[in-house]
Amino acid sequence: MTPSFDDFVAEQVTPLLRYATVLTCDPHLAQDVVQEVLLRAQQKWDRIGSVDLPHAYVKRMVTNEYLSWRRRRAAKDVALCMTTLESVTPPVADKTHHYDEREAMLQRIAKLPRKQRAAVVLRYYENYDDSEIAQMLGCAEGTVRSHISRALATLRMEHTLEPAGVGSRLGEGLS
Amino acid sequence: MNDTEQRIKEALGLLAERTPHPGPTLNALKRKRKRQRNNVFLIATAGMAAVVVLIFAGVVASNRYAPPNPNDAAAALVQGDGKGVPFKYAPHWLPDGFVESLRATNMAPTRVWGPAGATPYSNPSVVIRAHGEMPDVRGWDPARVRGLEAWVQVRGDAASVVWKAQDVLDVSVNGVADAREVALRVAESVRADAKITHTPPFELEGRYAELVRGTAPDSWHSSLAWNAVSVQVATAKPELPAPNEPVTVRGKQGVRNGNTVAVQDGGLWISATASAWSDELVELVNKVEIVDRPDTGWIGKGI
Numbered sequence: 001m002t003p004s005f006d007d008f009v010a011e012q013v014t015p016l017l018r019y020a021t022v023l024t025c026d027p028h029l030a031q032d033v034v035q036e037v038l039l040r041a042q043q044k045w046d047r048i049g050s051v052d053l054p055h056a057y058v059k060r061m062v063t064n065e066y067l068s069w070r071r072r073r074a075a076k077d078v079a080l081c082m083t084t085l086e087s088v089t090p091p092v093a094d095k096t097h098h099y100d101e102r103e104a105m106l107q108r109i110a111k112l113p114r115k116q117r118a119a120v121v122l123r124y125y126e127n128y129d130d131s132e133i134a135q136m137l138g139c140a141e142g143t144v145r146s147h148i149s150r151a152l153a154t155l156r157m158e159h160t161l162e163p164a165g166v167g168s169r170l171g172e173g174l175s
Numbered sequence: 176m177n178d179t180e181q182r183i184k185e186a187l188g189l190l191a192e193r194t195p196h197p198g199p200t201l202n203a204l205k206r207k208r209k210r211q212r213n214n215v216f217l218i219a220t221a222g223m224a225a226v227v228v229l230i231f232a233g234v235v236a237s238n239r240y241a242p243p244n245p246n247d248a249a250a251a252l253v254q255g256d257g258k259g260v261p262f263k264y265a266p267h268w269l270p271d272g273f274v275e276s277l278r279a280t281n282m283a284p285t286r287v288w289g290p291a292g293a294t295p296y297s298n299p300s301v302v303i304r305a306h307g308e309m310p311d312v313r314g315w316d317p318a319r320v321r322g323l324e325a326w327v328q329v330r331g332d333a334a335s336v337v338w339k340a341q342d343v344l345d346v347s348v349n350g351v352a353d354a355r356e357v358a359l360r361v362a363e364s365v366r367a368d369a370k371i372t373h374t375p376p377f378e379l380e381g382r383y384a385e386l387v388r389g390t391a392p393d394s395w396h397s398s399l400a401w402n403a404v405s406v407q408v409a410t411a412k413p414e415l416p417a418p419n420e421p422v423t424v425r426g427k428q429g430v431r432n433g434n435t436v437a438v439q440d441g442g443l444w445i446s447a448t449a450s451a452w453s454d455e456l457v458e459l460v461n462k463v464e465i466v467d468r469p470d471t472g473w474i475g476k477g478i
Contacts, residue, residue: 009201013197013200013201014194014197017194017195017197018194021191021193021194021195022187022190025190027194027195028363031200031203034200035200035203035207038200038204039204039207039211101182102185102186103189105182105186106186106190109186109187121187124184125184125188125191155179156179
């Protein structure tokens with residue numbers, strides 16, 4: 001039985017927002033993307049609601065919307081803005097070094113090219129395999145491996161080059 | 176899984192914890208869907224009207240028919256009676272239970288929210304204004320609103336946030352705990368929306384009521400400052416302690432009480448008051464035009 005659009009939204013809006021937040025590294029952009037996608041999904045819900053996994057279909061729409069986002073802020077990839085993130089949902093107090101390392105890694109992920117970032121999110125957050133990522137991104141499996149390999153190389157290199165203690169300073173001066 | 180991959184997983188998990196609350200997204204979606212439905216209806220109506228006009232022009236009135244003024248056609252696509260004042264911005268988050276109680280257009284376009292039934296601007300309240308230029312923010316704390324430079328001032332349980340979007344916007348909260356946090360959260364939720372307009376309840380020689388306040392769509396008070404005279408239209412009778420003198424106004428029997436004249440017309444009370452009595456008060460009340468469909472549906476509504 002086809003679920004109603006309203007039921008679908010009630011059930012899926014939070015998972016979609018979570019996925020979009022991780023994908024975009026920007027809660028505001030995530031809200032815009034999810035809004036846009038749900039509005040379009042509603043217009044063709046007869047078709048989307050009847051596929052096997054409507055949530056997977058809509059998730060793919062979110063991915064595509066992000067990758068083809070026409071309203072890129074300042075016409076460039078948006079670097080993660082900790083102030084913006086924390087204004088929406090303040091981070092849980094955690095002053096350990098471990099927390100700083102995760103923040104530092106977030107900064108580096110946010111600077112990755114969009115497709116590489118999407119591939120990384122799908123692999124390490126969604127636990128997709130190469131074929132699933134390829135299907136989601138609409139590219140070959142080899143391309144997926146290439147995206148992930150390059151992303152890992154970048155993240156690993158920046159991690160190696162990073163001076164000790166940089167993590168604790170990353171929030172400063174960012175906007 | 177190596178160390179880098181483990182750190183990536185942990186970092187993405189941290190980011191997921193910062194997922195925004197779905198409320199603003201659901202509200203915005205609801206509005207857009209409603210607007211979309213209205214647009215479809217308006218387009219269909221406009222299309223049918225166009226067909227009727229074309230048939231009339233081509234068949235019945237061929238040579239004598241003058242085409243309609245394009246402005247008239249455009250007016251048909253505007254909600255209400257086309258006299259809407261643009262508000263341009265709307266919040267998508269407010270403290271629980273807050274409803275709108277006032278709209279003013281005399282200086283900076285202003286909207287006020289508070290608990291249902293409360294007097295506008297009483298505590299607690301949220302006020303959003305659009306200014307023409309940046310106010311003096313010397314001594315205010317720097318902040319960020321949607322990535323834009325902003326300034327915050329906190330005074331006890333009140334806080335104001337000012338930032339420059341397309342216009343200079345100002346969110347003020349009063350009488351709430353964590354005023355700074357609430358003001359910033361409201362400010363973060365403000366979005367531009369060109370379709371939010373407001374049709375004031377009355378007009379006087381081309382000027383519209385500047386302020387409307389109330390507690391429900393059928394319980395409101397509107398006013399316009401006309402030189403030294405305050406012209407008012409309200410759903411309730413103004414307070415006029417005895418003695419009252421009868422006076423003819425708008426072709427009906429009204430009352431004069433000191434420097435105030437008032438009359439009930441079409442279920443509404445129309446009045447004018449000044450510091451001294453003059454016959455101009457009666458003339459002004461006579462000239463008040465009530466709009467066909469005053470926009471009061473927003474009164475007492477949340478977001």
